[in-house]
Amino acid sequence: MKTVAVAISGFGNVGRQIARMLLARRSRYRNLYGVDVRLVAVCNSRAGLRKGAGIEEVDFASLVPGSTGPAFLVEAKPDVLIEAGPSDFETGSPGLAYLRTLLAMGCDGVVVSKGALVHSGPPLRRLAAATGARLRISGATAAALPTIDVLETGLLGCRVLGLEGVLNATTNYLLNAMMERGIGFPEALREAQAGGFAESEPSRDIEGWDTACKLLILANFGLDLDLGMKDVSVSGIGGVTLDDIGRWREEGTVPRLVGRIEFREDGPKAEVALRTYPLDDPFAHIAGKAKALRIHTDCMGEILTMGGGPEPTATASAALKDFELLLATPR
Known part of the structure; x- marks a missing residue:
């Protein structure tokens, strides 16, 4: 069975809800798409965790200080990055660095935070097209509302x-x-x-x-x-x-x-x-x-x-809808 490795940058309320729901849906992904989905890395601005065999919810309390940043996630070799960090449209940070780095590797992106898309949306689209990466953004455009x-x-x-x-x-x-x-x-x-x-x-x-x-x-x-x-x-x-x-x-x-x-x-x-x-x-x-x-x-x-729906579940659901669309149309 093919393994799909997922990394999450931004591990606050929304990122953690995405992780919990992703783990809870693994049997669905196996049954519908024939893939073994593993959460291989998570990080926030100060700490993170990387685990090739897959992170479980019990591991959420064990983030390692200093284990963060794009290079940290690159080492996990994810197939999909879910970017759920804070949003700053004036600089695009911190999500922009994660997206630039991982999209350049050909990693697909599911984007929840708006900042990077507002600051550098067209360049990110061009980067994804050049590397064959796919970029999905439902969670950044009014969460659960279809837009x-x-x-x-x-x-x-x-x-x-x-x-x-x-x-x-x-x-x-x-x-x-x-x-x-x-x-x-x-x-x-x-x-x-x-x-x-x-x-x-x-x-x-x-x-x-x-x-x-x-x-x-x-x-x-x-x-x-x-x-x-x-x-x-x-x-x-x-x-x-x-x-x-x-x-x-x-x-x-x-x-x-x-x-x-x-x-x-x-x-x-x-x-x-x-x-x-x-x-x-x-x-x-x-x-x-x-x-x-x-x-x-x-x-x-x-x-x-x-x-609309209650947060952070609504935004997490939008992100996982995008993730599932990636699974449904493999490259």
Whole structure:
């Protein structure tokens, strides 16, 4: 039976959940694809573990300090790298170094963190193509919500005329809380942080940068564009007031933080901004921390996906969907 060796860079909440679910699904992989999947290396920024015979969940508590970095994973000779580290779109670190090194070896990549894809998405695509490596990115584009899959395969033969998405769960939760209960932004944010629904430092969510990152990945990987953050107009929801809430409730409209791409005669326009929708629009009914993507096409009309799941399971599931697609289409 063929062995498929897997390494995980980034071993926080998401990376550990991916590892647990990967190990739990090994019998599925054997039965469906005839492969013996082994987790041969994991690491975070400070420590890691490498084990050719395969890491088990009991080993997660035995990471070795200093065992980390791209060279450490190279020694494990993985067939697939799952990159699940922290995300910094300004530098691409730390995931960019892992991806560059492992893709250059021909190792397939499953990417969860957004930073490297935003910073160096097109070069990483070219590197993978040059070495024959495959790059899958579902976990980086709104987690469990089908997004990149729809663009890559669901709309083959169509021309995408534009798309818009509610791609950040935190801002959707905050706007829903404000609208449903008539509370202000500061109160909604305090409650969300107390309940674990918002980060203690939420600026990248509320200022629109997380949405912009996901929008850029969809643009460059799903629509074959070559955009950078400088090409995206970005604004957030921090300026929403109680007067705004009252006016929208009176008008019968619902606010959403939306990432949008439009194709114009002078080229594509990418924007993240607050938009309002009437009650008969599906975007007015994106509940809680759910997300949504709407794609306008020339011959399939309007395609809408909506939903979400609890974290970190949702993102881990998206990553393992990508992994399973690699198993289903071996090189």
